[in-house]
Amino acid sequence: MKLSVEQIEEIAKLARLELNEKEKKMYAEQLSAVLDYMEMLNEVNTDGVEETCQVTGLEDVVRSDRAEECPSEIEEKIIENFPEKIGNLLKVRAVFSEAE
Amino acid sequence: MLNRLTIKQAHEGLKKKEFSSVELTRACLKRIKERNKDINAFISVFEKEALEEANKADEMIKKKKSFDGAQGKQKMLLGIPFCVKDAINTMDRRSTGAAKILDNYIPPFDATVIKKIREQGAVLLGKNNCDAFGHGASNENSMYGPVKNPRDLTKVAGGSSGGTAAAVADDMCVFGIGEDTGGSIRQPASFCGVVGLRPSYGRNSRYGIMPMASSLDTVGPITKTVEDCAIVEEIMAGHDKLDATTVPSQKSVKSLKSIKSLRVGVPREYFYVDGMDGEVKKMIERKIERLKDYKTCPERSRRIEIVGVSLPMTKYAIPVYYIIVPSEDSSNLGRLDGIRYGVRAEAKNLYDVYAKSRAQGFPEEVKRRIMIGTYALSAGYYDAYYRKAQKVRTLIIQDFNKAFENVDVLITPTSPFTAFGIGEKKNDVLAMYLADIFVAPAAVAGLPAISVPAGKTKSGLPVGLQIIGPRLKENLVFHTAKLIENYAR
Numbered sequence: 001m002k003l004s005v006e007q008i009e010e011i012a013k014l015a016r017l018e019l020n021e022k023e024k025k026m027y028a029e030q031l032s033a034v035l036d037y038m039e040m041l042n043e044v045n046t047d048g049v050e051e052t053c054q055v056t057g058l059e060d061v062v063r064s065d066r067a068e069e070c071p072s073e074i075e076e077k078i079i080e081n082f083p084e085k086i087g088n089l090l091k092v093r094a095v096f097s098e099a100e
Numbered sequence: 101m102l103n104r105l106t107i108k109q110a111h112e113g114l115k116k117k118e119f120s121s122v123e124l125t126r127a128c129l130k131r132i133k134e135r136n137k138d139i140n141a142f143i144s145v146f147e148k149e150a151l152e153e154a155n156k157a158d159e160m161i162k163k164k165k166s167f168d169g170a171q172g173k174q175k176m177l178l179g180i181p182f183c184v185k186d187a188i189n190t191m192d193r194r195s196t197g198a199a200k201i202l203d204n205y206i207p208p209f210d211a212t213v214i215k216k217i218r219e220q221g222a223v224l225l226g227k228n229n230c231d232a233f234g235h236g237a238s239n240e241n242s243m244y245g246p247v248k249n250p251r252d253l254t255k256v257a258g259g260s261s262g263g264t265a266a267a268v269a270d271d272m273c274v275f276g277i278g279e280d281t282g283g284s285i286r287q288p289a290s291f292c293g294v295v296g297l298r299p300s301y302g303r304n305s306r307y308g309i310m311p312m313a314s315s316l317d318t319v320g321p322i323t324k325t326v327e328d329c330a331i332v333e334e335i336m337a338g339h340d341k342l343d344a345t346t347v348p349s350q351k352s353v354k355s356l357k358s359i360k361s362l363r364v365g366v367p368r369e370y371f372y373v374d375g376m377d378g379e380v381k382k383m384i385e386r387k388i389e390r391l392k393d394y395k396t397c398p399e400r401s402r403r404i405e406i407v408g409v410s411l412p413m414t415k416y417a418i419p420v421y422y423i424i425v426p427s428e429d430s431s432n433l434g435r436l437d438g439i440r441y442g443v444r445a446e447a448k449n450l451y452d453v454y455a456k457s458r459a460q461g462f463p464e465e466v467k468r469r470i471m472i473g474t475y476a477l478s479a480g481y482y483d484a485y486y487r488k489a490q491k492v493r494t495l496i497i498q499d500f501n502k503a504f505e506n507v508d509v510l511i512t513p514t515s516p517f518t519a520f521g522i523g524e525k526k527n528d529v530l531a532m533y534l535a536d537i538f539v540a541p542a543a544v545a546g547l548p549a550i551s552v553p554a555g556k557t558k559s560g561l562p563v564g565l566q567i568i569g570p571r572l573k574e575n576l577v578f579h580t581a582k583l584i585e586n587y588a589r
Contacts, residue, residue, distance in 0.1 A: 008471070015430060015474040016437065016451070017467060018459035027471050037530055038419045038485065040242060044492050046150050051490035052497060054315055054345065055546030055571070056302040061344040077192075077208035082445035092439060093450040 002033040003028050102127035103271045107180055107328040110274050114161055114179050121161070121179030124274075125223050127156035128181045132225065132272045138253055139270060141263040143186050143244050144194045145226035153223040156177060160221055178221035178330055183273045185261050186227040187234050188319065189308040190214055193224060197310045198242040199232040201461025202442045211308025212343065213277065213319050213336040220335060223524035225273050228263030232463050233433070234284050234312045236260050237535040240526050241465040248522065249291060251561060260287030261322065265292040268322050269562075275332055276322040281312045282421050283539025285320050286551035290564020292515035293553045295329045295581070296322045298539075300572045301546035302347040304333075305340030313428035316421075317544050324580040326552060330354055333574065353574040361403035362580065364391065365507030369414040370538050377517040383563050384513045387554050387584060391511075404583070407507060413499040416492050417541035422533055423476055423489035424544070430473025433466070468529070497545045504570045509580045512538055514551040514564030542568045552581045 008028045012019045019027065070078075084091040102124045105113065113119055129147055136142050144518055157179035164174070187197040189207035190199035192216075196202045210218060218224065231241040239247040239262030247262040249255040250270035257266040261278030265288035268276045278285040280298035289296025297320040309319050321332035330353050339348045366388060371381055392406050438444035438457025462470070476485035503510065515538060525531045542549040547568055554565035565584060569577035 002450060003475075011471055011474050011478070014478065015470045016434075016454035017462075017470060018452075018455035019467070023464075023467070027468060030468060031471060031475065032447060034422065034529060034533075035475075038423055040419050041416060041423075041488050041492050044413075044416060046488065046491035046495070049491045049494050051487060052493040053490060055497070056345050058302070058345065058347065063341065063344075068240065072209045077206070078441075081206060081208070081441035083438060083440075083442065090440060093447070093453055095450060 001032060001034070001039070003032050103131045103274070105274060106324045107176065107275055107331055108325070111174070111176055115174055117394075121154040121157040121223060122151060123361060124179065125150050125181045125225070128225055128273050131270070135228070135250070135270055139248050139250055139257075139266050139564050140229055140245050141247055141257070141266040141270070141272060142183070142226045143198060143229050143263070146193055146224060149193070150181065152225050153257055153393060154181070157221045157223060161430070175220040177217060177335065179223060179224045180274050180277045181223040182217065182277065183225045183228050183267050184214060185230050185264050185279050187230055187279055187310040187312075188214060188277060189310065190227065190442045192225060193227065195227060195310075196244070196394070197233045198230050198244055199244045199462055199466060201436050201438065202455060205310075205442050208306060211319070212305035212340045216306065216335055217277070217332070219291070228267055228276065230263055231260035231284075233310055233429075233464050234260040234279055234281055234467055235465045237283065237287055237532055238520070238525065239263065239288070240522065241463050243463050244403075246522055249519045251293060252519065254521055254576075255561065256291065256522055258291030258519060258526050261286040261296075262288045264322050265289050265294055265296065268289065268292070268294045268324060275324070275328055277319065277332075278322045279309055279317065279319050280543065281316045281318070282425060282543045283536045285322060286514050286539050286564065286566060287536065288550060289322055289551040290566075291519040293556070293562030294322055294324060295326055295550065295552050296320065297329050297333055297550045297574075297577075298543065298548065299333060299337065300548040302345050303350060303548070303572060303574065304336045305338070305343040305346050307340055307342035311432040313425040314432060315428060316425065326550075326578060326585045327472060329550065329581075330578045347572065350572065351575065351579055355575045359470055361405065362509070362576075363405045363407060363507040364388070364580065365409040365503055365510045367409050367411045367414070367503070367510055367512060369411050370512035373516055373537060375516055375534070377580050379557050380513055380515075380563050381515060381556070384511070384565055385459060387565055388511055390587070391583060409503045409507060409510070411499045411503060411541070413492070413496045414541055416534060417496055417544050418537055419487045420492050420496065420544055421536065421540040423485050423551055426469040426473035427476045428473070430470045430477065433470055436461070493544050497539060500541075500545045500547060500568075508569070509576050510568040511580070512566045512568065514538060514566040518557055518561035518563060538566060547571055549573045549575050550577050550581050554584070554585050
């Protein structure tokens with residue numbers, strides 16, 4: 001499987017990752033090599049084999065759908081971690097803008 | 101030299117008042133100061149806070165009280181200094197995951213396992229360098245520089261929990277907590293010559309561990325002895341309502357009631373692979389030979405049998421692992437976007453905030469895994485990669501189940517080779533991925549596995565021996581590990 005620079009750009013866009021030209025070239029080569037290696041799995045016959053999504057065997061692990069109060073000192077610590085804020089509010093760029 | 105003590109020794113010494121927790125903590129901090137500039141095992145050291153915690157522990161010891169105020173037996177970890185991989189959240193202590201995107205992140209909570217350890221009164225010394233978010237097998241993928249192997253500073257410490265293994269090996273702490281997704285505790289433990297346990301998936305809570313591959317991640321101890329490892333694991337284990345994958349009822353890891361005889365399986369696929377170091381192979385084989393000679397073993401009433409077994413799916417564990425991990429990784433890392441916490445890049449619009457924060461805050465390997473995972477999960481490729489890998493994963497589990505019908509535990513080398521040179525494999529992505537060849541299969545199957553020191557090569561580098569057990573049978577794994585540690589010298 002050979003990946004082109006255009007494909008790399010598409011994947012990077014999906015992943016919200018800015019890449020420079022050098023990185024695009026490097027990842028195109030490396031991803032192609034890694035995916036080739038993965039082809040090894042095609043040797044294995046998996047007809048009728050179930051997928052393993054989890055290994056614990058636990059089923060129906062539920063909890064009540066109830067909001068729990070967040071202690072105010074934890075709330076303060078979370079707000080303290082905001083990269084930008086106005087008062088206690090998180091500041092972000094506009095969700096709808098002409099650029100995108 | 102208090103820093104060289106094991107948990108057991110430190111606990112006894114504190115109890116008998118031979119020394120205080122403050123003295124023990126100072127000894128570790130002094131060692132860190134002397135050695136960390138060469139080894140780079142720590143990203144953060146909390147000197148002031150650690151001494152405060154030690155002081156508090158000394159008061160508790162004096163009053164014979166535990167932190168919850170109850171009178172009674174002194175808690176095993178009270179006053180014992182430890183360190184934690186930086187990809188595990190610690191309340192009010194910077195936790196970067198070794199990536200710049202979290203350079204300023206101060207978690208408002210402790211991971212459940214850390215909470216349990218700190219409730220015992222253990223003293224948190226600092227946070228260990230690692231491959232960023234656990235991505236790597238050499239600890240060269242940290243944005244805070246590589247960790248060097250304390251046994252030979254030109255070699256890697258292994259990864260991803262390299263800083264923790266190096267800190268334990270170099271006596272900068274009494275014990276450490278690491279994280280193992282595909283070998284990240286066992287492989288560095290092997291490279292540095294210490295003990296490291298990957299518990300069964302579902303035994304220890306993953307709550308508060310920075311998630312990498314959710315269906316594989318585990319958190320476990322790195323220690324100086326097998327006994328210490330069991331002590332810490334017993335404290336960490338247990339159901340947690342904050343992690344729905346934890347198993348509700350668990351047996352003690354120390355329970356040995358059912359062990360009358362021990363059948364040890366030796367899988368040939370772990371001894372004959374390309375790149376296998378002949379000296380490592382011989383050393384592990386010699387250990388197994390010694391185990392066979394159970395007459396030398398003081399517990400000789402317990403019969404030990406060694407049988408050859410075959411695990412034909414072994415070679416597929418790496419491709420399975422490197423599809424499942426980047427896929428789950430790319431999805432988990434979506435949360436790191438510079439919005440609510442961490443470092444936000446300067447940008448004019450929202451898309452660029454995401455794309456630039458992630459570009460600047462992630463190292464090369466993290467980006468590579470996000471790219472592989474995004475591709476493997478994207479429309480049209482999901483069946484060919486992720487679903488296929490999950491099916492082969494079933495066959496790997498069946499392989500182990502079949503082997504465990506006939507044997508109690510499996511013994512293998514932890515790694516085909518000893519610690520390699522810094523920079524040696526850095527630019528060869530596949531060679532680096534293959535470093536996990538003996539540690540990935542147990543991870544893919546969710547099995548418990550431990551690495552114990554098996555001696556040193558002629559050039560002085562540690563070799564690790566791996567014991568893999570059936571799911572939730574940590575007791576068998578620890579029992580065998582103790583036999584190796586004590587009687588198979």
